[in-house]
Amino acid sequence: MVASARYPDPAWWPRCIAVVTTAMSEVEQSIGVEGASMHDRSSAAEMAGSGAQTGAHEGTSGGAEVTGSDDQAVAILATSMRTVMCGQVDLHHVERRVQLCGWVARRREHGEHLAFVDLRDHTGIVQCVIDGSVDVRSEYVLQVTGKVRRRPEGMENPSLATGDVEIGECEVVVLARAEPPPFPVEDRVDVDEVVRLRNRYVDLRRPRMQRNLRLRSAMVAAIRRAMERQGFCEVETPLLWSATPEGAREFAVPSRLQPGAFYALPQSPQLAKQLLMVAGVDRYFQVARCLRDEDLRADRQFEFTQLDMEASFVTQDDVLRFISEAVLDAAEVATGERPPPIPTLTWSESLDRFGTDKPDLRFDMELVDLGTVFANTEVRAFSAPTVKAIRVPEGAELGRNRLDGLVQTAKDLGAKGLAWFRVTGGAEGVSLDSPLDRFLSPLERQRLLEVTGGEPGDLLLVVADEHRTVCTVLGHFRLALGGKPVGEPPFHFAWVVEFPMFDGTDPQGNLVAAHHPFTMPHVDDRELLVSDPLAVRSQAYDLVLNGWELGSGSVRIHRDDIQREVFAALGIEEEEGRKRFGFLLDAFRHGAPPHAGFAFGIDRLVAIFAGEESIREVIAFPKTQSGTDPLTGAPSVLNDKVLAELGLRRAAAPG
RNA sequence: GGACCUGUGGUGCAGCUUGGAGUGCACGCCGGCCUGUCAAGCCGGAGGUCGCGGGUUCAAAUCCCGUCAGGUCCGCCA
Numbered sequence: 001m002v003a004s005a006r007y008p009d010p011a012w013w014p015r016c017i018a019v020v021t022t023a024m025s026e027v028e029q030s031i032g033v034e035g036a037s038m039h040d041r042s043s044a045a046e047m048a049g050s051g052a053q054t055g056a057h058e059g060t061s062g063g064a065e066v067t068g069s070d071d072q073a074v075a076i077l078a079t080s081m082r083t084v085m086c087g088q089v090d091l092h093h094v095e096r097r098v099q100l101c102g103w104v105a106r107r108r109e110h111g112e113h114l115a116f117v118d119l120r121d122h123t124g125i126v127q128c129v130i131d132g133s134v135d136v137r138s139e140y141v142l143q144v145t146g147k148v149r150r151r152p153e154g155m156e157n158p159s160l161a162t163g164d165v166e167i168g169e170c171e172v173v174v175l176a177r178a179e180p181p182p183f184p185v186e187d188r189v190d191v192d193e194v195v196r197l198r199n200r201y202v203d204l205r206r207p208r209m210q211r212n213l214r215l216r217s218a219m220v221a222a223i224r225r226a227m228e229r230q231g232f233c234e235v236e237t238p239l240l241w242s243a244t245p246e247g248a249r250e251f252a253v254p255s256r257l258q259p260g261a262f263y264a265l266p267q268s269p270q271l272a273k274q275l276l277m278v279a280g281v282d283r284y285f286q287v288a289r290c291l292r293d294e295d296l297r298a299d300r301q302f303e304f305t306q307l308d309m310e311a312s313f314v315t316q317d318d319v320l321r322f323i324s325e326a327v328l329d330a331a332e333v334a335t336g337e338r339p340p341p342i343p344t345l346t347w348s349e350s351l352d353r354f355g356t357d358k359p360d361l362r363f364d365m366e367l368v369d370l371g372t373v374f375a376n377t378e379v380r381a382f383s384a385p386t387v388k389a390i391r392v393p394e395g396a397e398l399g400r401n402r403l404d405g406l407v408q409t410a411k412d413l414g415a416k417g418l419a420w421f422r423v424t425g426g427a428e429g430v431s432l433d434s435p436l437d438r439f440l441s442p443l444e445r446q447r448l449l450e451v452t453g454g455e456p457g458d459l460l461l462v463v464a465d466e467h468r469t470v471c472t473v474l475g476h477f478r479l480a481l482g483g484k485p486v487g488e489p490p491f492h493f494a495w496v497v498e499f500p501m502f503d504g505t506d507p508q509g510n511l512v513a514a515h516h517p518f519t520m521p522h523v524d525d526r527e528l529l530v531s532d533p534l535a536v537r538s539q540a541y542d543l544v545l546n547g548w549e550l551g552s553g554s555v556r557i558h559r560d561d562i563q564r565e566v567f568a569a570l571g572i573e574e575e576e577g578r579k580r581f582g583f584l585l586d587a588f589r590h591g592a593p594p595h596a597g598f599a600f601g602i603d604r605l606v607a608i609f610a611g612e613e614s615i616r617e618v619i620a621f622p623k624t625q626s627g628t629d630p631l632t633g634a635p636s637v638l639n640d641k642v643l644a645e646l647g648l649r650r651a652a653a654p655g
Numbered sequence: 656g657g658a659c660c661u662g663u664g665g666u667g668c669a670g671c672u673u674g675g676a677g678u679g680c681a682c683g684c685c686g687g688c689c690u691g692u693c694a695a696g697c698c699g700g701a702g703g704u705c706g707c708g709g710g711u712u713c714a715a716a717u718c719c720c721g722u723c724a725g726g727u728c729c730g731c732c733a
Contacts, residue, residue, distance in 0.1 A: 127693070129692095138683085151691090193726070294732045298728090512733080
């Protein structure tokens with residue numbers, strides 16, 4: 001409904017701007033830009049003329065000596081119409097004449113001869129002292145020419161980066177007038193999201209959204225640099241392409257030249273990049289737009305951006321190293337410090353310890369196995385294939401209503417029940433408060449406390465059931481009772497490896513590929529493909545950050561014989577496989593190198609480092625949950641003429 | 656396809672439980688005053704199909720049914 005009200009530490013976020021300016025100085029050096037005194041008086045004068053048409057106070061920038069900045073980062077943003085950015089004016093500029101352009105963030109009037117205007121651009125806000133008779137209002141676009149001066153004693157504003165100075169002796173040119181904004185252009189107000197999207201150009205003017213856009217740009221640049229540095233070659237692949245028969249629902253685009261035929265917009269460049277490996281590209285990457293016609297969520301949009309990558313003559317370890325380099329570089333750009341190397345855990349270990357294949361490593365509360373504690377128990381509720389617990393620190397204060405709610409949630413998630421134990425007591429000893437306590441033997445009671453580490457004030461949650469169910473339920477409670485928002489520091493990446501090859505069976509009894517049908521089985525498990533396929537591990541791996549899945553990849557099958565075995569296990573007949581993936585299999589007959597790859601979601605990565613709960617906050621023009629764009633009205637109805645040209649006919653109105 | 660939450664001047668909210676005149680708060684907007692403010696201050700003013708439709712009732716923002724829009728989640732996302 002509304003955007004997250006939680007912000008990262010204000011001392012933290014400007015770093016991304018600092019990084020951007022650093023990068024710009026590099027660019028500047030490389031293209032040989034010098035100095036800063038580059039402003040063109042004639043164009044400034046033209047703008048003064050357009051200001052006059054608005055009937056506003058007409059300033060001229062002629063005559064006065066306008067001085068630029070020595071700072072190269074500022075210099076590269078200088079134009080014919082400005083010499084400095086609003087947020088970068090400081091004591092170094094005192095006594096200089098500067099020219100600024102920006103939007104009126106706020107105006108404070110003090111009668112006929114004095115008014116303060118806070119001028120805003122994407123770098124920040126600076127106070128301009130202007131004549132009170134000039135008609136400037138919120139969001140007017142101004143060019144201000146004036147002299148930087150130290151503020152009078154006691155008038156400094158420490159909450160403003162430019163608060164030690166102000167712009168005096170201002171000549172103001174109104175470059176454009178503006179209607180009052182539909183909502184305040186500041187971060188403090190949470191505005192209804194549909195209002196924000198309908199006026200996205202105003203919404204994006206807000207400092208936080210500017211920060212998000214620039215953080216994204218800086219992180220993508222860092223990722224590109226990391227891939228280039230590692231010898232990768234960026235190749236663009238088609239958006240108008242052939243439908244992939246498996247996986248996510250794809251968008252279809254009608255062909256005008258081939259009436260009745262359709263292109264598909266790719267859910268990912270998966271098949272293209274494997275063709276590029278056969279083509280000898282060796283190391284491919286792409287900042288690729290992917291399109292999936294599936295229901296939207298906070299972390300899912302129809303169109304999203306992935307860092308897509310594939311490399312030849314590599315193993316899983318190589319891929320993990322390449323991608324680690326890219327995301328750690330991006331993280332460093334975002335936070336100013338490089339995270340430690342990314343830990344690796346296996347899928348089954350992740351499930352055992354955290355109850356999920358996307359573990360949030362920012363906090364403990366790991367699942368504890370109670371199999372030995374209740375191996376010979378009399379408690380019928382605890383005789384199950386798996387018994388596990390989590391300890392909720394300070395959880396004993398949860399009321400009975402809340403605990404009943406937890407039990408219901410456990411049942412909703414498929415468990416037969418949930419046992420809870422409040423750990424109570426003090427000096428005279430520790431005891432358990434629970435409906436089940438009287439069924440426990442003294443040894444079980446003691447061992448339960450030992451194994452979980454339960455101390456007075458804690459709550460122990462125990463689930464006994466099938467292994468998968470136990471893990472899912474406790475993993476859920478671990479997050480619900482101990483978790484924190486995804487974007488909250490610290491940032492803990494994790495590699496999860498050795499995913500199972502197959503994810504159960506479909507209604508026809510065929511195995512379902514957990515990743516995709518070209519995933520290489522684990523080298524030790526190839527024989528199991530026939531004897532015990534559900535036990536086959538794959539060479540597929542996921543990258544996780546703070547409990548969000550960022551992406552996944554795998555070592556691909558490049559050999560006919562293994563591919564046939566996997567297709568057979570998936571119930572894909574040879575002829576059918578040829579029909580669905582024929583061009584890829586054909587390609588593989590012309591010399592396929594061993595290859596492996598990965599892809600991760602850049603929107604999610606940036607959202608987390610931006611401290612956002614939704615990727616919509618780091619996408620310039622996102623869609624609503626029902627797939628509409630309130631700004632443009634998309635999707636819209638096409639008229640019959642356009643439809644006819646595309647070879648389409650309108651279906652009869654439903655109902 | 657399903658569950659839950661939300662919808663009240665431009666913005667953010669309160670009012671809904673227990674029906675009684677579009678009642679209230681803050682911001683913004685318009686006009687006036689004001690030479691050191693910075694979420695400026697003071698005075699005055701304008702601005703509403705209470706998302707939409709139906710029902711109950713003497714009377715509906717409030718209760719009931721339906722519907723639309725937004726959000727979160729389940730399904731779905733190899």
